[in-house]
Amino acid sequence: MNALHRMARFLDEHMIPFDIVAHPHTHTSAETARAAGIPSNRVAKGVLLDGVGCQMVAMIPADQEVHLGRLGLDHGVEFSLADEASVSRLFGECEPGVVPGLPNAWGVEMVWDDDLMAQPDVYLEGGDHKRLLHIETRYLRDIFGDAPHCHFSQPRMQPVS
Template identity: 30%
Template sequence: MGVAATVEKYLKAKQIDFTLLEHDYCEGSYNTARVARIDDHCLAKGVLLRDEDFHYTLCVLPTRNKILRHTLNQIFDRHMELVEEEELTEIFKDCAEGAIPALGEAYGIDVIWDEELMGVEEVYIEAGDHRHLIRLKQPDFAQLMQDKLHDHFSAERTRHSTLPKKYIRHEYEL
């Protein structure tokens, strides 16, 4: 499949240059970072939440992190909860189950992104399947997120460790 049609159309409309990184089939963002040999701090995952009025918000955060839902509830002054899998399938129709691109605007969804993502040179996001990642340079990622709500709403998971440097893909290898 490669890049989901909605995502590709969105990136073209925004005039964003990107490259595609192919990797072995893998599910789960932490596992994807390992298989793709990238630092899990550089892979931005999208987690869809909704409030009690069914208003959706896509949270974009580093894969190594977990959402601090209490913090999000304070930011929005709402009760935020995870969206059920069947709703995800309805919203992200052109994506494989569990391969949500961290580009909510492409799907008409509000976005909040964690400011920790500004600390990396490149940001990788799911392309919509379990075999490809979109690689964005930081200025391009920043451009996509410039008008979106941002804050610190996540924290590093203690059970995941950083991939050893010798396994991380470097610019010159791509």
Template identity: 35%
Template sequence: MAIARTLKHYLDEHHVRYDTVTHTPTETAVDSARSAHVPVHQVAKAVVLEDDSGYVVSIVPSNNRLNLEWVKEELQRDLHLATEPELGNLFDDCDIGAVPALTQAYGLDAIWDDHLKHVSDVYIEGGDHQHLVHLSGEDFRQLMRRLPHSIISASEDYSSWMYE
């Protein structure tokens, strides 16, 4: 699978130009960036959260760590990480752990990180562990324009310094 059918349909429906980048199989978004030889800060990863009101996906640069407290504060929700079985149900055309960062294609709410506001290109998981979908930063921001955004992540160095 080069790209999940739901994601492909969403991109085509919104007339977004994109291409796919094939890389060796990887388990993390940072490893995907390195394997595909693209800047890690341009790979957007999706972190699926939930509470009693439902799911929300946080979209952050792959080289950053999501700060769950910042998301909770921004959205005024008591969120926690969704489980892997839930991910399988939500993204039935994707491999576990390869959630595309354009989760509105799957009807899910999202919040995106302001660190992605000025990148020239964005790469997202295509739905498997061997393909990234490449789109312009402008197209990414256009697709995200109606969604909440804020600083919701920080580099690992900063995150560990803050919370140790």
């Protein structure tokens, strides 16, 4: 089963309506937003983090970055960015470099940023560099389940190319 099928099955099991949005091949979530003609704050990107004895995915708007210190204080764990090998190991069905928009479909712990709720809908990475899952924001709490959430993102410090 590929990543998109796993996520579609997960959404179907939770009775969450969604659309698949195709876009030209991209390498970053900011490029994806531009290629799909979607504001970058409506594309949710996953960032794999390493903590002491744990890994988790932080879901944030694509125009933001994880404020590791704020997230660490909130959870009492010091986090760092995981490497690409860890991403590939956890999400082998995904194309290299892609953290899927529904890491919980793999049983991976996650945390999500409250800024995602400010949008009418969100677009989640579909497991490859060419597709997004489009979901109304009102379903986020249903699909993210009891995953913790708070405000831990900040504007990107580096320009996005």
